[in-house]
Amino acid sequence: MSDYGKGEYEDREWLMIIVIGAGPAGLAAAEATSRNGSDVALIDSASRLGGQYWRHRSTVTGYRSNRADTLFSKVRGAASITYISEATVWSIEREGDLIRVNYMQGGSESSLTAEKLILATGAYDRSLPFPGWDQPGSMTPGAAQALLKGHGVLVGQRVVVAGTGPFLLPVATGLAEAGANVIGLYEAHSPMRWLLSPQALLLNVSKFAELIYYAGLIRKYRITPRFGRVVSRFDKGQVTITSVSSTLALKRNKSQTFKADVVAVGWGFSPDLTLGGIMGCKERVDVDGTTIFDVDAEQLSSQKNVWIAGEATGIGGADLSLLEGEIAGLAASGQKISSLLRFARFRKQVFSDALKRSYPVKDGWRSWAEKSTTICRCEEVSLGDIEESVVELGAEDSRTAKLFTRAGMGLCQGRICSRNVSEIVADLTNCSVTDEERIASSNRPIAAPIALGLLGDGKK
Amino acid sequence: MQSPDAIVIGAGIVGASSALSLTNAGLKVLVIDRGAVSSGTTGAGEGNILVSDKDPGPELTLALRSRDLWFEMQDDVGDSFELEAKGGVVVARHDDGPLMKLAAEQSQHGVTAQKLNQSSLHELEPYLHPDFHSGVFYPQDAQCQPMLAAAQVIRTVIARGGAFISQAKLTRIIVENGAVAGIETTQGIFKAPIIINATGTWAGELAEMAGSHLPIAPRKGFILVTEPTKKYVFHKVYDSDYVTNVASSDADLQTSTVVEGTRSGTILIGASRERIGFDGSMNYEILRRLAAQATSLFPVLRDVQLLRAYRGFRPYAPDHLPVIGEDSKVRGLWHSAGHEGAGIGLAPGSAALITDAILGRESFMDGSAFSPHRFATVSL
């Protein structure tokens, strides 16, 4: 890769393409772009390539991790790719026909200008509130994995991994491999749900190999997966596991409580929509209630010269992200996209649809929280506070409830609680959350906090 | 409530205050809004209740009374909207002559204005840039949480026999023989001889619907919100440019410096004024300008992070005075709108004026300067 300089590319003073996000989708996009020598900058906020999915200290480990290494070396070896790390994008502006990306790096602000933009900013664990989910020791599976893979730190000795989705497997086995005592792996849904999607399994036979890989590790570390159960409470080192119905409603008489240092609980993923939102890209609500971007067959969004690849077009995991990234990269750099590639993406989309069918998050979770349970972690807003804003103050939608209670107004700007608040308020008002409300909740013109000094110094 | 005594259209702070005032005077009031409570400009405000930024004249008289009425409203409704007499500090960025002149004039008209020199200024605001040497302290300036205020006021209206219907879009104003008879909405038809237009930035649209005219236009403003931080700003602090901007009609962008803290620990930074219609798009250059201005006042803010920014549309009339009174063409249609950036502060005062006028009783001031009749064109 070349060092970045504010220099000329051919006879331009701007880049052809900027890719934001160096996880599987962004890496694939940058690599694909480089095949015809188009100059591209790959911007990422972390200090190493790989995003969340391929988090590593020195080498990526885990199932088929060699594909990561292959992609890393291709990207590192391409002269037309400029890699800008530890750069946090806080806003994006259009300047005539060009796109300017403003970012913070090393305590100062910089910007890059290009003709085209590919957004690949990934996703983060989705969380649901339960009594004690805000106590130290309660975290997402992503946090437990990030500490382990990114920093070599084992977060606790007695660990419970729970929630839903295939992501729980690599987290539980990874922790066990590092020496943790994974005292429970609780998947809320029955594995029989996969029978609802026979076509997904037939089109993705390779997934069986992945399952066998994890099954082996589970046996090796004597982890006993249990189904139809959730963490219903965590209080100062005591975890309560309760059976649930298929709608996730608690069967309170079927609970057990025992000691645990850490509960790592995740409910699938929420895509990061911030930058696409700033660009005004059209969003829609996916079948599972997740807001995503609408893109065409080449991953082009509704906005001119802006492509989106990876989780933000629909949660589908690394396999799908790689293919979407490759297609976006080829499209943005004017290269041909083979029908083989399109079919490969189709197969993975079928699989991703199956994921939504196999691991749905049904409404029963709303009964887990008590009046005192924190719903907005940043501003310490409880379920009782939200109920009061609806019942006493007449809040009828999440926007109003947020204005009254400050839920969603804190440091994370609603990334963790926004969807939950919307669904709780809808429940209390006997309405359903409208698509407009889901989409409006993700509107954040300031993508990352920026010091007022930096902001003001950049004044023209 | 099919046949209330009065219908208030708009559940922002102006509508809510009007409804409370009428309810307390014995009327049965129905409030409607096309959205929820505070879904208009009230939801984008800072909660300013100021006397400091007004020249002597009818608006200042209204502001002084309205400020006191805010505290009466708190006694009536309950201490539930963070009302605080935090006081305002105005600093002179350049020559302090105009500021001191204004302060002296205001002092003759009921405003408490204390001149500040270098040391007294920095005693009130220790983090203010040391180069500022002159200012005025206005202890009467106050702040509230306007969304909560509107909601609590509406709640009180309902408790006292009134009603509120949200998500009710106005489709027709029923006018018979030159007087209002009621309204048609997406939530039903309601008959009343008195309608209050408290729709703020959209008041002109409503007037058209009734066959009348009100020249109220939007003036866009941005507000920056920082992360929660240590208390660095103790009052509402602004530079004296703010006063000049409010009174000006320039179409171009105008910015002045306004900084204040909130109960939750965040700092709010304004202020910009643009005549750009209802274009709500983000403008990062304006945010940069506001940030630079704020840090020039409080250098310590350089290390404080911006968390979010939002915008609202202030409703303004060409002469920058609110419109309070009965419509010049349609009897029974009363306007309380066009308060520009002072809607929160002027709300209860406007409500008192309009209630007195509707009931035909003498009010605390002569409100003729605010009359909608000033826009009526004379037909020859």
Next chain:
Amino acid sequence: MSKQVSFTFNGVAVQCEEGQSIAAAVINSGTLALRKTRFGDEPRSIFCGIGMCFDCVVVIDGVANQRSCLITAKANMKIESGS
């Protein structure tokens, strides 16, 4: 043996390997709670681990609200729980 880095957390010395995040280093040294919340004084620790939730924020050399899960620990940093 990789290079060691030393900093203070609430006045107490913490040692970690070069390249580890502040949160990882503090948790590895045996302290789980990174801060207390500003209204309820409740202890919080790492939650999302990837910079989205801001629960892990600490004060670094006087600058508040810094995400300890993202920032690499550097020698002689003075880190404190904010509130």
